[in-house]
Amino acid sequence: MRKPEKHILVIFGASGDLTYRKLVPSVFDLYYQNLLPEAFGVLGLGRTDLGHAAFREKMKEGIEKYAMTKPKSEEQLELFLEKLYYYAFNTKEEAEYAGFKGQLESLNEKLQTGHNFIYYLATPPSMYPVIPAHLAKYDLHLSDQGFKRLIVEKPFGYDLESAQKLNHQLLESFREDQIYRIDHYLGKETVQNLLVTRFSNGIFEPLWNRNFVHHVEITSSEDIGVGSRGGYYEGSGALRDMVQNHLLLLASLVAMEPPAVIGADSMRNEIVKVLQSLRPIKEEEVEKYVIRGQYTASEIKGKKMPAYREEPGVAPKSRTETFVAMKFFIDNWRWAGVPFYIRTGKSLPTRVTEIVIHFKTTPHHLFAHDKNIMNRHNQLVIRIQPDEGVLLKFGMKVPGAGFNVQDVNMDFHYSELNNTYLPSAYERLLLDCMLGDATLYSRGDAVEAAWKFVDPILKAWKNRPCIKVHGYPAGTWGPEESDALVDDVKTWRYPCKNLAGDGEYCEL
Numbered sequence: 001m002r003k004p005e006k007h008i009l010v011i012f013g014a015s016g017d018l019t020y021r022k023l024v025p026s027v028f029d030l031y032y033q034n035l036l037p038e039a040f041g042v043l044g045l046g047r048t049d050l051g052h053a054a055f056r057e058k059m060k061e062g063i064e065k066y067a068m069t070k071p072k073s074e075e076q077l078e079l080f081l082e083k084l085y086y087y088a089f090n091t092k093e094e095a096e097y098a099g100f101k102g103q104l105e106s107l108n109e110k111l112q113t114g115h116n117f118i119y120y121l122a123t124p125p126s127m128y129p130v131i132p133a134h135l136a137k138y139d140l141h142l143s144d145q146g147f148k149r150l151i152v153e154k155p156f157g158y159d160l161e162s163a164q165k166l167n168h169q170l171l172e173s174f175r176e177d178q179i180y181r182i183d184h185y186l187g188k189e190t191v192q193n194l195l196v197t198r199f200s201n202g203i204f205e206p207l208w209n210r211n212f213v214h215h216v217e218i219t220s221s222e223d224i225g226v227g228s229r230g231g232y233y234e235g236s237g238a239l240r241d242m243v244q245n246h247l248l249l250l251a252s253l254v255a256m257e258p259p260a261v262i263g264a265d266s267m268r269n270e271i272v273k274v275l276q277s278l279r280p281i282k283e284e285e286v287e288k289y290v291i292r293g294q295y296t297a298s299e300i301k302g303k304k305m306p307a308y309r310e311e312p313g314v315a316p317k318s319r320t321e322t323f324v325a326m327k328f329f330i331d332n333w334r335w336a337g338v339p340f341y342i343r344t345g346k347s348l349p350t351r352v353t354e355i356v357i358h359f360k361t362t363p364h365h366l367f368a369h370d371k372n373i374m375n376r377h378n379q380l381v382i383r384i385q386p387d388e389g390v391l392l393k394f395g396m397k398v399p400g401a402g403f404n405v406q407d408v409n410m411d412f413h414y415s416e417l418n419n420t421y422l423p424s425a426y427e428r429l430l431l432d433c434m435l436g437d438a439t440l441y442s443r444g445d446a447v448e449a450a451w452k453f454v455d456p457i458l459k460a461w462k463n464r465p466c467i468k469v470h471g472y473p474a475g476t477w478g479p480e481e482s483d484a485l486v487d488d489v490k491t492w493r494y495p496c497k498n499l500a501g502d503g504e505y506c507e508l
């Protein structure tokens with residue numbers, strides 16, 4: 001595999017959780033697989049006064065807990081840790097960037113990294129416009145001598161207006177091709193496999209349109225509540241946290257046209273076309289198409305589950321949604337009239353993300369005595385996580401007299417592949433950025449198009465408090481009202497932990 005060019009990965013917010021749990025462990029995984037260049041270093045930045053040694057000690061713990069690969073030996077780990085450096089300064093203060101620039105240049109000199117720098121913003125979002133502007137003041141954005149890339153974490157804006165403003169602010173100092181907006185869902189192996197399933201098989205793509213697809217269903221459920229993230233979540237809610245980014249991205253990958261080539265421009269052109277074709281849900285239609293819910297206290301197997309309003313950092317009368325179910329349409333040639341249903345929530349019965357393509361029934365029901373025939377949709381289930389895999393459901397004759405039909409499964413589980421290493425999303429995305437490949441990163445126009453779709457829903461919820469926030473007991477599949485959304489297709493699929501099990505309300 002191609003190795004990236006020599007460079008320094010500069011992490012703003014290096015004393016935070018993301019660096020500890022995801023970023024440095026992923027960089028270690030790349031090191032373990034010999035995918036880092038010889039000349040390489042990580043420079044962690046933050047306000048907390050850590051020295052190199054304390055930073056390395058903390059990162060060592062993070063690697064031992066969260067890396068996908070376990071260090072082969074203490075020596076291997078130590079050799080990696082020697083690549084980590086830390087510098088404390090107040091990243092808000094423009095004047096302090098002079099000292100930072102000095103540090104960066106001397107590290108560049110020491111490691112011989114050719115002035116190639118990747119800046120990772122693992123900071124609170126309020127710093128996203130500030131840091132790039134300060135970097136630019138000190139010419140640290142210029143790519144005349146070595147490349148300069150900027151990785152921006154979510155949330156990318158709070159609504160359409162703030163996302164547009166943020167894009168504008170970033171573009172004042174960095175060019176679009178230098179900006180890498182991360183959505184970790186695109187880093188997931190199984191999400192990328194969606195493209196391979198669609199575009200490397202002759203059998204699916206001819207059916208992948210309004211003529212044969214009855215509806216598309218996407219579920220992303222989590223069995224835990226917001227835990228200690230209440231403070232953040234209060235200002236976000238499920239629509240901003242999961243739908244605006246991850247779920248609309250999944251829907252776009254399901255719906256997009258085949259790109260001309262797998263490359264940043266063609267892929268992202270197709271994604272943005274889908275997002276621009278989403279039929280707007282007007283403020284006055286929100287109640288009809290979108291259901292929001294919030295988990296209430298319950299007891300599961302004798303264990304008390306707190307209500308969202310009892311979580312730390314959450315207001316006692318909070319109306320923040322922890323569940324969203326939605327029906328929408330994509331108004332284009334391929335998908336006209338096909339409903340897309342998506343739902344996501346915290347404190348649901350299980351953790352699962354899956355996409356289900358429900359195909360239309362046969363045009364003529366030959367085995368009409370079969371009671372279920374009207375509901376017999378072939379289904380293609382693409383399981384993103386856990387128990388990653390693909391399942392095709394189809395009808396088969398029950399052996400014996402007559403022509404009775406039953407549903408059977410043809411399923412593939414990633415776990416059945418021998419010696420397969422599934423890289424973590426961050427590992428894959430970091431490597432891509434190091435290689436200068438933005439294919440799996442979001443482009444500014446796509447982020448704005450997704451906000452444009454979500455914005456009227458946020459506005460309706462804000463301006464019309466009469467729109468209900470439905471309560472649902474923690475550990476259940478969300479408010480009953482979300483069933484009404486899918487009336488025309490009878491029911492949601494209730495996924496079990498096991499990819500193949502389904503059909504019943506099975507998971508607790």
Ligand code: BG6
Pocket residue numbers: 222241242353
């Ligand atoms: C994050 C959200 O973007 O995605 C979290 O902020 C959510 O609230 C997480 O839990 C889900 O990611 P994954 O990879 O566990 O499905």
